[in-house]
Amino acid sequence: MTSPLLQVEHLHVHQGQQRVLHEVGLEVRPGELWCILGPNGAGKSTLLRACMGMARPSAGTVRIDGRDLAAIPRAELARVLAWVPQYVDTSMGFTGLELVLMGRSPYLGLWGLPSSGDLQKAREVMRELGIEYLASRSVMATSGGERRLLLLARALVQAPRLMLLDEPTAFLDLKHQVELLAHLRERVRGGMAAVVVLHDVNLALACADRVLLLKQGAVLAQGAAGEILREDLLRALFDVDMDRGVTNAGQVVFVPRTLR
Numbered sequence: 001m002t003s004p005l006l007q008v009e010h011l012h013v014h015q016g017q018q019r020v021l022h023e024v025g026l027e028v029r030p031g032e033l034w035c036i037l038g039p040n041g042a043g044k045s046t047l048l049r050a051c052m053g054m055a056r057p058s059a060g061t062v063r064i065d066g067r068d069l070a071a072i073p074r075a076e077l078a079r080v081l082a083w084v085p086q087y088v089d090t091s092m093g094f095t096g097l098e099l100v101l102m103g104r105s106p107y108l109g110l111w112g113l114p115s116s117g118d119l120q121k122a123r124e125v126m127r128e129l130g131i132e133y134l135a136s137r138s139v140m141a142t143s144g145g146e147r148r149l150l151l152l153a154r155a156l157v158q159a160p161r162l163m164l165l166d167e168p169t170a171f172l173d174l175k176h177q178v179e180l181l182a183h184l185r186e187r188v189r190g191g192m193a194a195v196v197v198l199h200d201v202n203l204a205l206a207c208a209d210r211v212l213l214l215k216q217g218a219v220l221a222q223g224a225a226g227e228i229l230r231e232d233l234l235r236a237l238f239d240v241d242m243d244r245g246v247t248n249a250g251q252v253v254f255v256p257r258t259l260r
């Protein structure tokens, strides 16, 4: 078995007096796509933030590629790990291409200027995601979904081995949601690892290898997606009765009972 790229052990995080994460453990290996599911306020974003050193553990360890996260210089970390946050600060008025090019900063030389190779990589990823048309547009003049795709492009040009994505499908229409996750799956098949916070159980079921269910800051269950995503655990997680069905194409789906 390959060694983990991300290893979280006995992680506790507090925000002031509030206990946000309690005794969380997680191991992510190359070629695995993990989905984190849980109710609002469960601690999903905090877990991602702790994995990249933006939320300080009150106890426990986070290791990236076998090394203690706190001991890895930021520039070095950025060559291994990329983050797709929930929001982008659009107040600074970058163009789409400039935002995407920021993903190349861990590789820039002495003067910090992107080379023609960096520009080519940025344009290539934008083309793959169908957002070339945003290259010279101000990020302030883009839609919520377009910003999401720009943030994904920025993370992809970073050429990370591990990607952490916080609700990347929020604001995206159905086609873009499916395309984004398919794109991510393809990268993961190529050996990258990804941890994705999602709210949609069916999208998680469609794309995840492994799933972690987080409730009130603690792990309710984790393991292979097909074993963990089942009615009893989903009910315990969301306090909503779910019915399991199978589509004509043989795909398992869950429907909240109150919506039937």
Ligand SMILES: Nc1ncnc2c1ncn2[C@@H]1O[C@H](COP(=O)(O)OP(=O)(O)OP(=O)(O)O)[C@@H](O)[C@H]1O
Binding pocket: 015, 016, 018, 020, 038, 039, 040, 041, 042, 043, 044, 045, 046, 047
């Ligand atoms: N900076 C902070 N100061 C105080 N409390 C915080 C802070 N950041 C998060 N929290 C609290 O920690 C808890 C977990 O927040 P977090 O954002 O990790 O949840 P989440 O599972 O990502 O939620 P959502 O699905 O709503 O995005 C929440 O109760 C939140 O109010």
